Amino acid sequence: MPVPLDEGISELVHDGDTVALEGFTHLIPVEAGHEIIRQGRRELTLVRMTPDIVYDRMIGAGCARKLVFSWGGNPGVGSLHRFRDAVGNGWPAPLEVEEHSHAGMANRYAAGASGLPFAVLRGYTGTDLRHPGIATVTCPFTGEELTAVPALNPDVTIVHAQRADRAGNVQLWGITGVQKEAVLAAHRAIATVEEIVDELDPVPGQVLLPGRLFAAVCAVPYGARPSYAHGYYIRDNAAYQQWDAISRDRQEFTRWLAENVHSGARSAEEGEGRR
């Protein structure tokens, strides 16, 4: 069941796909995003509640045609400059945006996971968040007008987790975000994990995603850095702060990408030193 990351991405992520890399500030599948950049995927519709620096990199590297999201910033730091450059100046390619609220996105995944065409929520009313992906529906019982948002069923969802066993059962815990719904909503799912073990020890608050949900499970130690993996390593706050300066300038960004992603410079040894 376990496959190398490059193999998993090359087989399961195709140009033009709708791809969701989820992880709510925790367990962000950063290294999977880097592999998508290395493999030169294009015209992707990138979906993510909080497109943070991994999507800034993917957008800046030219992977994306469209972004579906609810909050696009560098958490605790400021703006995503590659995202802003793509929206404002079309560099390196124009970026279409479709934006929702967190509640809207969470419910879109939940509808997708439930096999329903749309989700209902009390939200958006009175706001300027208005586009074809947001509609109203009348409650057949009370007559109340509610918001309807279409189900989200990504071609591929990628999540990062702490552990998997050899059969591909995936265990994650801590802040669990919307990963469960995003995996269940997807046509294909990939998990990258900190380690693959013979047996999974239960952990308080864990989410267990059975192996049958995944088309590929890949051992990628430190695969969430600079975000964090609860119980394994903490968030590299300095890297988020440094990203602000790196991403402001196109040349600086391009140089960073060549040195840190395209070169494949990331090594297990480097990761070990940070544990």
Next chain:
Amino acid sequence: MSVAAARCLTSGTACFVGIGLPSTAANLARRTHAPDLWMIYESGTLGTAPSTLPLSIGDGVLADTADTVVSVPEIFNYWLQPGRIDVGFLGAAQIDKYANINTTVIGDYDAPSVRLPGAGGAPEIAASCREVVVIARQNPRTFVETVDFITSVGHGGGPESRQRLGLHGAGPSRVITDMGILEPDPETRELTLVSVHPGATTEQARDATGWDLATLPQPATTPVPTPEELTVLRSLTG
């Protein structure tokens, strides 16, 4: 500003906390007069008591110290939407006289002069919490006659607006700035200066506002921070 905002929170209250100034204020309240403040961050941490200020809403310290951690769909659908949260604590890039908030774009949506992060959890926090406290620095760029984009509804277009929209929470009850405290007028719902912080004046607050700011005839003076409040604030913000 953080001290004035912290004082809005009472012990036992369930508070939905945003990152930045709201987070500083809520943590200050919990360490001073409101030890049983039940803090919730949208990453799903319920009843968290972080030992240090979190850098992001999903900082590991929030999960480590929470009563429980729930998924993102659960926090919005089971906790926020039914009205289980007393106070929502929001920031703003732009705010208008009815406390409608913009965190989406400055300028035209399709060709913005500044692209902001967007909605996040704010629209539903503003809609569903029993009341909302907004914290923002007061200047004419932020306090504008009309927001460029309504990300989160305050008091809409004035009296009865929220009821007409079917919003369940009562909306913004207070806006805390670096100059004073604004509250919606009970009749018109227009933000009115009710208190001025020591060192600021009514005139300064009016100059820092992009509309003709209503004021009480005799705005109060915000009590100065106590030594304890200042000590705790400094220990939090380093």
